[in-house]
Each structure stands twice: as structure tokens, then as C-alpha cells.
Amino acid sequence: MLKRSKRIDGMALSEIVAISEQAARMRASGNDVLALSTGEPDFPTPAHICDAAHKAMLAGQTRYPPTIGTPALRAAIADRANVEPANVIVATGAKQVLADLFLATLNEGENVVVPTPYWTSYSDIIALSGGQSVLVPCEAEAGFKMTPDQLEAAITPRTRWLLLNSPSNPSGAVYSxxxxxxxxxxxxxxxxxxxxxxxxxxxxxYAPFTSFRTACPDLADRTIVINGVSKAHAMTGWRIGWGIAPPELIQAMIAVQGQITSGACSISQAAALEAVTGDQSHIAERQDAFRDRRDFVVQTLNAIPGIDCTMPDGAFYVFPSCQALLGHKTPEGQTLETDADFCAYVLASTSLAIVPGRAFGLPGHFRLSYAYARADLEDGCDRLQRAVSGLTSD
Known part of the structure; x- marks a missing residue:
């Protein structure tokens, strides 16, 4: 019998992925399932980026790349951030940047302060690295953002990191x-x-964005910025992310990455170079499309009795409250006790997949992604309205 290591005790596939895979299985069985559960743009990767990858292949850029990333891509990232290439590491997605970071810097029992709601993988990556997450609930009334007093109260001598996410997944909050x-x-x-x-x-x-490094340049010597091409450039499958940090931290992260993946895919790095340096017109066009989708979804959800949806300032998610619907009964007589019960009911009754707030550390909510076509969003909101209309408060 397999004995799992202690470092992965309690760790499993993220609830986001589990729900998406459940929806895929239901769809394969003939059910008309609509999944608005994942953060993946429906747009294609722009053609000029794909062309750059093709040209790189034909030019023979198919050999092992440097562990830290190709010189050309690192130089382009550094130029955009006004730093030196020594401050940049390229990895197989932003998730690996986070894993490199915490594996390189956390000792057993050291803490990372994480405002919630948070992207669900944060706590698992921290735990896998031997650290402990100090979760700080940031409610809708505070714009889903941490206050200075909350941060002060969360810091102890064992605190090594503050992990911020702006714009936020899942709330869309943007720190000014x-x-x-x-x-x-x-x-x-x-x-x-x-x-x-x-x-x-x-x-x-959709609100003015400021990088932490820009807002607090005096803290740059202990700051890492994590970014990548997956979201804005619709390149999720290309798996390219990067970190911008002091060179001594970059070197520590290279030591980790060199034993896990080595360098990121050379072809993907060539595509990412074009994404960073090439035509950027698709950014504004797609941001306008996301804004229109956001406005439609927020307005429609707020018209559903029992749903309270805050207007997000960034990303492509809404994180509405379903708290007012907890305690209601389904047509089958089940009482909805939690946000997970609510999401399970919506999936069972209307074949709409959404993710409960508990997956993001703030129960009583659910996440719906509007990184989908308008027709899918209209269908999804209609299914959600039908599910809610079937509930009774008695």
C-alpha cells in the first residue's frame, strides 16, 4: 500500500480543477453542461505570437534553454520593468515561479500572510514548501482588500512573506x-x-493599475513580482511565467528550478518574447470585451434575488455572495447549509459549474468566470436564475 509523504497530507487536486473535470465527465456522458469555473480566456493566442513560435522552430531553437530563461526574453522582461536581466527568472508558468520562490526561502513552520479570498493554489504551494499560511479574511465591505491594521496584526517573528494578488483571483480587487x-x-x-x-x-x-515595485520602490530589495503571458495574451497552454526580484533571490530560485524542470520550453519562450515586444493591439481590444462581459454579468446577477455581486476592478471573475440563500431548501427538500451545497445544487439542477467560495478561503460566496463568450454567459446567468428560483425559504 502506498504511503503518502507527510508534506502532501491533506493535499489534493484543487477544487476548481475537480469541478471542471466533473463537468467534463458529465458532458462526456451526454449532459448539456456549461462550465464557468476556470480562468481561461476564450480568445485564441494572437496569430503573430504563433508565427513567432513557428519561426523559432524552423530556426532550430529546439535545444535545451538556459535554466534561468533565454537571454532575449529576460532582457525584454527586464526592459519593461526597468530592471537588469539579472533580476529576472523565466519559469514554466507563474505557478512554478511561486513554487520556486517558497521552496527556496521557507523553512518548516515559517509563515506567509495571505489575504483571502485567494487563489486556491497559494496555500498548497506554501504547505508543500514547509510553510504555514496565515489567512486574513478580507470581506466584500472592504473591497476584498487587506488593510494596514490587518497586516500589522498578522505579522509575527515567524513571518517570512506577504503574498498579494492584484488584480485578484477570485474577487477582481485592485489595490490602488x-x-x-x-x-x-x-x-x-x-x-x-x-x-x-x-x-x-x-x-x-479596469481601474488604474500600479505594481507594488512602483508604489514602494524603497522595498524593491525584498520584493518579487510574479507575472506571465497566460491571461492577457491567451497563452495558458504555452506555460510561461516569470519573476522579477533581487539577484540573490533569483539565484536561490534557479537552484530549485534546475532540479525540477530546468529551463522553460524554448519554443514557448520565443512566443512569449513576441507577446512582450510585438503588437499589443489585442490587449485593449480584449480588455474592452472583458469589461462588457463584466458589466453584463454583474448587472444580471444582482437582479437575481439572494445574489449580491460586487463590481470587480480587474481580472475576469466575479465573486458574488450567496449567503442570503443559505438555509433555503431545494425542490428535493435539501437544506443548503454552505456555499459548496449551493454550487452542487446549481450543477445538479441546471448543469452549470461554478466554484464555491470555500475553495478561495472565504465561504459564503462563489466564483464565476466571465472569460467566456457572451452567449455562454447569458446561458449561464439564465441557468443560475432558474436554480435560485427553485429554492424556497420555508
């Missing part, structure tokens, strides 16, 4: 420059705490 500087003022008093700023949705923001 003023808000980032207020958090930076707290961190300035705690020099043992470093900052990991996940900015993968920086180019999908």
Missing part, C-alpha cells in the same frame, strides 16, 4: 497606489518580511 503604499509603510517597520506580488492580471484591469 495609495493602498499599496499604506501596506508598504507597515512592511517598512518589519524588515524580516518580504513581499511577493502576483500581478498576472496586470493587463486586465
Amino acid at each position: 497606489a495609495v493602498e499599496l503604499r499604506a501596506l508598504g509603510a507597515v512592511l517598512a517597520r518589519h524588515p524580516h518580511v518580504w513581499i511577493a506580488s502576483d500581478e498576472i492580471y496586470d493587463l486586465i484591469s
Whole structure:
């Protein structure tokens, strides 16, 4: 019998992926399932990016790349961030950047402060690295954003990192420059705490976006910015992310990456280079499309009794509250006790897959992605309305 290692005790496939795979199985069995559960743009990778990959293949760029990333891509990323190439590591997606980071820096029992709601993989990556997540609930009334007082209260001598995500998955919250500087003022008093700023949705923001490094340049010597091409450029399958950090941290992360994947795919790096340096017109066009989808989804969800949906400022998710519907009964007589019960009921009754808020550390909500075609969003909102209309409060 297999004996699992202690480091993965309690760890399993993320609830987001599990729900998406359940929806796929139902669809394969002939059910008319609609999944609005994953954060993957429905747009194709732009043609000029694909062309760059093809040209790289024909030019023989198919050999082992440097572990840290190709010089051309690192130079382009560094130029965009106004840093030196020594400050840049390229990895197989932003998720690997996070894994490299925490495996390279966390010792057993050390803490990472994580505002919730948060992307579900954060806590598992931290746990896999031997650390502990200190989850700080940030409610809708506060814009799903951490306050300086909350940060101050969460820091202890065992705190190694603050992990921020702006724009946020799942809430779409965007920290303003003023808000980032207020958090930076707290961190300035705690020099043992470093900052990991996940900015993968920086180019999908409907409010002014400010990078943590820009807002708090005095903290750059203990800051890493995580980014990549997956979301804004519709390149999820190309698996390219990067970290921008002090060179000593980059070197520590290389030591980890060199024993796990080595360098990221050479062809994908050539495509990413074109994404970073080539024609950017698709960014604004697609951001406009996402904004229109956001406005439709928020307006439609808020018209459903019992659903309260805050307007997100970035990314392509909404994180509505279903708290008012908990305690209601389904047509079969089941009482909905949790957000997970609510999402399971919606899937069973209307074949619509959405993700419960508990997966993101803030129960009482659910996440719906609007990175889908307008027709799918209209269908999904209609299914959700039908599911809610079937509930009774008695």
C-alpha cells in the first residue's frame, strides 16, 4: 500500500480543477453542461505570437534553454520593468515561479500572510514548501482588500512573506497606489518580511493599475513580482511565467528550478518574447470585451434575488455572495447549509459549474468566470436564475 509523504497530507487536486473535470465527465456522458469555473480566456493566442513560435522552430531553437530563461526574453522582461536581466527568472508558468520562490526561502513552520479570498493554489504551494499560511479574511465591505491594521496584526517573528494578488483571483480587487503604499509603510517597520506580488492580471484591469515595485520602490530589495503571458495574451497552454526580484533571490530560485524542470520550453519562450515586444493591439481590444462581459454579468446577477455581486476592478471573475440563500431548501427538500451545497445544487439542477467560495478561503460566496463568450454567459446567468428560483425559504 502506498504511503503518502507527510508534506502532501491533506493535499489534493484543487477544487476548481475537480469541478471542471466533473463537468467534463458529465458532458462526456451526454449532459448539456456549461462550465464557468476556470480562468481561461476564450480568445485564441494572437496569430503573430504563433508565427513567432513557428519561426523559432524552423530556426532550430529546439535545444535545451538556459535554466534561468533565454537571454532575449529576460532582457525584454527586464526592459519593461526597468530592471537588469539579472533580476529576472523565466519559469514554466507563474505557478512554478511561486513554487520556486517558497521552496527556496521557507523553512518548516515559517509563515506567509495571505489575504483571502485567494487563489486556491497559494496555500498548497506554501504547505508543500514547509510553510504555514496565515489567512486574513478580507470581506466584500472592504473591497476584498487587506488593510494596514490587518497586516500589522498578522505579522509575527515567524513571518517570512506577504503574498498579494492584484488584480485578484477570485474577487477582481485592485489595490490602488495609495493602498499599496499604506501596506508598504507597515512592511517598512518589519524588515524580516518580504513581499511577493502576483500581478498576472496586470493587463486586465479596469481601474488604474500600479505594481507594488512602483508604489514602494524603497522595498524593491525584498520584493518579487510574479507575472506571465497566460491571461492577457491567451497563452495558458504555452506555460510561461516569470519573476522579477533581487539577484540573490533569483539565484536561490534557479537552484530549485534546475532540479525540477530546468529551463522553460524554448519554443514557448520565443512566443512569449513576441507577446512582450510585438503588437499589443489585442490587449485593449480584449480588455474592452472583458469589461462588457463584466458589466453584463454583474448587472444580471444582482437582479437575481439572494445574489449580491460586487463590481470587480480587474481580472475576469466575479465573486458574488450567496449567503442570503443559505438555509433555503431545494425542490428535493435539501437544506443548503454552505456555499459548496449551493454550487452542487446549481450543477445538479441546471448543469452549470461554478466554484464555491470555500475553495478561495472565504465561504459564503462563489466564483464565476466571465472569460467566456457572451452567449455562454447569458446561458449561464439564465441557468443560475432558474436554480435560485427553485429554492424556497420555508
